[in-house]
Amino acid sequence: MRTRSVPPRLITAVRLLLFAVFAGYGTIKLLGGQYDYGDWVISNRTQDGTSVVWAFYGYSPVYGRFTGLYELVPALLLLSRRTATLGALALFAVSLNITVMDFAYGYPMVKYFSLAYTLLCLFLVAQDRDRLLAAFWHRPERDGGKAH
Template sequence: MSKRDLKDILEWACVLVVFTAMMAYGLGKIVQFNYEMYADKTLRELTPMQLMWAFYGYSLTHAILLGIVEVLGGLMLLFRQSRVFGAMILSGVLSYVIFQDIVYEVLRGALFAAIIYLLLVQIILYLNREKVIEIVKSLLDKRIQEKSSMNIFLKIFMIIILAGIIKFLEIQITHKNILNF
């Protein structure tokens, strides 16, 4: 067995484990959270984990969007052309899940599972490190190549003016309720 064969076996094993987990967790978000279960309790009566579940149950859109990103990231792992991008997406999503699991004191099994999936995603990225390096270089090279002919001070001045206009509009919309939502 060649080194390439071993790399492929390791990569596909990682892909399949993460893919199945993301399908289960992502699709499960549709039915997993139930706000009504905690509706008759005060906040002080809820454990941190119950509070998180109540939050997800109340804002089901948030849970469903997170689930969609998990499913899409998992699906992207199945195809070589999108694997690195899917792994990058899942790195962010799983980091967010781990953060929530720690903050809301979710069961250790769920926390450890998320950590394991994140480690597997990092292995996938490491095994595809040439592509990752190529992506990072292409992003950095374009920034270097796209040097503006505009004077830097004029550019900074225009950025500040535009940011001020945007902030003014944001305040008008959010604080004065001019859109009447």
């Protein structure tokens, strides 16, 4: 096992920051906020990309709230050291999708925040790269390399 050059307190601070951000957004979505629910008429010719996206996600209240689970559940996983890597991997996928969407649909400044959160998730994943490699790609030698 290699030694870390990153202070453990920094890793904990990043985990807590990402927990706060994604738990907050996830909770807002679960409570019915953020998306445009209800009756509306919208056209991509008269509305900006942000409004079209919010209307699309809000078209189905079930789906809109389900996206809240995508953020809340992995955020909760960040609170435990045992599950933090899984939470960081899941949030990396979620935040990468959000970042691409934010840039593709011309969101204002928030797109830079989502990019920062994506990079912070990647930072957490990189801190556990040895564990991930050992778990998924490196096969431990057992009994002199013989399979049973």
